[in-house]
Amino acid sequence: MLNLREIHKPTTVEEALKLLQQPGTVAMAGGTELLARARRDVEAVVDLSALGLSYIRESSGAIAIGATTTLAALAESPILRAMANGVIAQAAHRSAGSVLRNQGTVVGTLITEPDGILAVVLLALDAQVTIRRNGLTTTAFADFLSTPESLLNNALVTEIRLPMANPRASLQTVARTPSDKPIVSACVAAQILRSAQNDTVARDVRIALGGVGEAAMRASAPEKALEGQSPNDPTIENAAHLAREGLSPRGDFRGSVEYRKEMAVVLTRRAVKELA
Numbered sequence: 001m002l003n004l005r006e007i008h009k010p011t012t013v014e015e016a017l018k019l020l021q022q023p024g025t026v027a028m029a030g031g032t033e034l035l036a037r038a039r040r041d042v043e044a045v046v047d048l049s050a051l052g053l054s055y056i057r058e059s060s061g062a063i064a065i066g067a068t069t070t071l072a073a074l075a076e077s078p079i080l081r082a083m084a085n086g087v088i089a090q091a092a093h094r095s096a097g098s099v100l101r102n103q104g105t106v107v108g109t110l111i112t113e114p115d116g117i118l119a120v121v122l123l124a125l126d127a128q129v130t131i132r133r134n135g136l137t138t139t140a141f142a143d144f145l146s147t148p149e150s151l152l153n154n155a156l157v158t159e160i161r162l163p164m165a166n167p168r169a170s171l172q173t174v175a176r177t178p179s180d181k182p183i184v185s186a187c188v189a190a191q192i193l194r195s196a197q198n199d200t201v202a203r204d205v206r207i208a209l210g211g212v213g214e215a216a217m218r219a220s221a222p223e224k225a226l227e228g229q230s231p232n233d234p235t236i237e238n239a240a241h242l243a244r245e246g247l248s249p250r251g252d253f254r255g256s257v258e259y260r261k262e263m264a265v266v267l268t269r270r271a272v273k274e275l276a
């Protein structure tokens with residue numbers, strides 16, 4: 001931030017929103033990504049750390065996560081560890097090394113890495129996002145992920161909400177090394193119920209993939225193939241193969257287009273098998 005002249009530290013969301021209307025002014029959460037980028041357009045930052053938006057709590061039938069909650073707090077939260085096989089806590093732990101986890105926040109990470117594993121698990125768990133601009137808007141998570149960063153410049157994301165339903169979930173990733181950023185990731189969430197015939201049946205299946213597009217995305221074809229079905233080997237195989245349907249990832253030095261599509265199949269299969 002080569003032209004930075006002012007740092008504001010408001011104590012209310014209203015005050016922060018007012019400051020963000022000034023040209024050249026952006027929100028700063030943990031600051032890890034913002035400070036690393038030499039942006040010439042930023043003249044003032046609004047530090048969000050005194051807004052009281054660091055919390056994880058149960059509220060009105062949902063789990064509410066404040067926007068400035070750090071990755072470390074997500075990774076250590078007993079509420080999140082007990083929910084959906086702890087996939088949010090796992091994703092937060094794996095999103096960054098320990099120094100960045102203590103500084104980087106949930107919303108800063110989602111804006112910086114909309115196809116990262118935190119985005120993937122929150123999409124699979126049906127998260128919603130609260131955005132404050134003039135009024136209060138609640139946005140579906142997929143819409144938030146595809147919102148360009150520039151549109152959030154004079155708005156504030158204040159909270160992520162998750163339904164209290166506690167599905168089973170599995171997060172699967174492939175990376176060059178265990179601690180490296182995943183190339184492709186898949187999270188499958190579902191209720192696994194017993195039928196009258198004592199079979200297991202998958203309900204409310206949600207599958208999200210990362211590393212196969214600009215942002216994390218739902219995989220609706222395998223979701224439909226699994227919904228209401230007993231997750232036996234042929235059903236899982238059929239669903240997994242559908243995971244590559246409609247994907248047009250961008251290949252790079254970490255993984256070609258074909259590799260990313262094939263990994264979507266492999267990781268979906270692994271995740272559903274783990275749930276079943």
Ligand SMILES: Cc1cc2nc3c(=O)[nH]c(=O)nc-3n(C[C@H](O)[C@H](O)[C@H](O)COP(=O)(O)OP(=O)(O)OC[C@H]3O[C@@H](n4cnc5c(N)ncnc54)[C@H](O)[C@@H]3O)c2cc1C
Pocket residue numbers: 026027028029030031032033034035036048067068094095096100103104105106107108109111112113116117149152155156157158180181
């Ligand atoms: C060395 C390094 C290695 C990294 N490795 C990885 C990795 O392996 N995997 C990975 O996923 N990520 C990685 N990252 C990215 C890292 O996760 C992000 O830098 C960090 O999580 C961003 O969070 P923050 O709170 O510091 O965001 P900030 O830097 O404060 O903000 C990032 C952006 O989000 C906006 N913003 C933040 N909060 C809000 C809000 N509440 N409302 C509106 N706008 C907001 C800011 O204006 C800014 O544009 C790495 C970063 C660095 C510097």
